[in-house]
Amino acid sequence: MPKIPLVDLHAQYETIKPEIDAAIQRTIDRTAFILGPETEQFEEHFAAFCNVKHAIGLDSGTAALHLALMALGVGAGDEVISTTHTFVATTEPISLLGARPVFVDIDPRTYNIDPAKLEAAITPRTKAIIPVHLYGQPAEMDALLDIARKHNVPVIEDAAQAHGALYRGQKIGSLGEMACFSFYPGKNLGAYGDAGALLTNNDELAKKIRMLRNHGRTSKYEHDITGYGFRMDGIQGAILDAKLGHLPEWNAARRAHADYYTELLSNVDDSIVLPYEPAHVCAVYHLYVIRTRKRNELMQYLKEQGIEAGIHYPVPLHLQPVYKNLGYARGDFPETERAATEILSLPLYPELTHPQMERVVETMRDFHKNN
Numbered sequence: 001m002p003k004i005p006l007v008d009l010h011a012q013y014e015t016i017k018p019e020i021d022a023a024i025q026r027t028i029d030r031t032a033f034i035l036g037p038e039t040e041q042f043e044e045h046f047a048a049f050c051n052v053k054h055a056i057g058l059d060s061g062t063a064a065l066h067l068a069l070m071a072l073g074v075g076a077g078d079e080v081i082s083t084t085h086t087f088v089a090t091t092e093p094i095s096l097l098g099a100r101p102v103f104v105d106i107d108p109r110t111y112n113i114d115p116a117k118l119e120a121a122i123t124p125r126t127k128a129i130i131p132v133h134l135y136g137q138p139a140e141m142d143a144l145l146d147i148a149r150k151h152n153v154p155v156i157e158d159a160a161q162a163h164g165a166l167y168r169g170q171k172i173g174s175l176g177e178m179a180c181f182s183f184y185p186g187k188n189l190g191a192y193g194d195a196g197a198l199l200t201n202n203d204e205l206a207k208k209i210r211m212l213r214n215h216g217r218t219s220k221y222e223h224d225i226t227g228y229g230f231r232m233d234g235i236q237g238a239i240l241d242a243k244l245g246h247l248p249e250w251n252a253a254r255r256a257h258a259d260y261y262t263e264l265l266s267n268v269d270d271s272i273v274l275p276y277e278p279a280h281v282c283a284v285y286h287l288y289v290i291r292t293r294k295r296n297e298l299m300q301y302l303k304e305q306g307i308e309a310g311i312h313y314p315v316p317l318h319l320q321p322v323y324k325n326l327g328y329a330r331g332d333f334p335e336t337e338r339a340a341t342e343i344l345s346l347p348l349y350p351e352l353t354h355p356q357m358e359r360v361v362e363t364m365r366d367f368h369k370n371n
């Protein structure tokens with residue numbers, strides 16, 4: 001039996017090979033390797049796609065989060081609030097800038113930061129709130145933005161997993177003061193290497209971030225502030241621009257696959273909890289995440305049958321060794337801790353086929369018959 005991977009980037013390349021090859025060749029012919037016209041065109045198109053004024057091409061999503069916080073002046077003595085159920089890149093830049101990550105538990109149905117628990121985490125030192133649209137599911141933005149406005153704290157969306165998702169009909173990435181996207185190869189819109197973008201409607205922030213990504217430059221030999229070399233590669237800009245046109249159809253395929261999994265899984269076993277999508281959002285299923293108390297055994301069984309599943313994420317951030325100094329302990333965020341032991345991401349990518357999904361679900365059915 002052929003293996004079923006969690007994601008299959010080569011399958012996608014096969015469907016768009018001529019466009020990608022031409023985009024790469026064009027960039028080489030123009031020798032526009034850093035930023036350049038290909039990246040500028042992608043920035044324009046991605047800003048329009050997200051319905052935001054500025055998109056700034058960077059070399060990773062982590063760089064986008066770093067520059068977003070830096071542009072707000074976050075530094076020593078400050079606090080930045082986020083969820084503990086996310087990839088470590090969401091909060092790494094907080095620590096690197098000398099500020100303190102403050103964690104909030106999740107809503108166990110959506111796996112996103114729980115607005116009901118947000119306000120208690122706000123202090124006079126809070127400089128930003130970073131909700132994550134995890135698994136392609138928009139965070140509960142109305143409630144979050146209400147609280148943020150009341151306390152006059154800017155919201156930075158971590159949209160690394162949610163390109164094209166909608167919250168009450170509005171594009172993710174257009175809802176906060178800034179938004180950070182990753183184009184890591186496995187994301188819904190993925191480059192062929194590292195890449196990211198920062199989006200904002202704020203002209204001043206955009207100007208500052210364009211300088212920060214490029215050594216604080218105002219012109220070739222003039223540097224006004226201390227910055228970084230966080231620029232997007234021209235080849236990545238060209239590839240992303242070619243792929244952006246396909247994103248709506250790819251996201252639609254992910255949604256259709258999620259529906260099919262949900263239909264197939266509805267009568268497999270009562271212990272399985274399926275993804276929940278509130279009526280006012282349109283999720284883009286970066287991952288299809290179920291939960292079950294028999295997670296480890298099920299994952300092992302799937303692996304033995306050639307099916308790759310994943311855990312996003314097995315260790316909550318507040319329990320990571322790197323954050324020992326923050327003083328959090330097991331039991332502080334019970335919903336996240338329980339989710340971490342029960343969640344399982346099934347194979348999902350646009351090119352996945354119905355027979356593959358049927359085999360995943362039949363294998364799960366076999367497991368439950370014997371367990």
Ligand SMILES: *Cc1c(COP(=O)(O)O)cnc(C)c1O
Binds near residue numbers: 060086090182183196
């Ligand atoms: C992928 C990811 C990032 C980091 O993006 P990179 O481009 O890999 O730096 C940040 N936050 C979340 C939630 C992610 O999934």
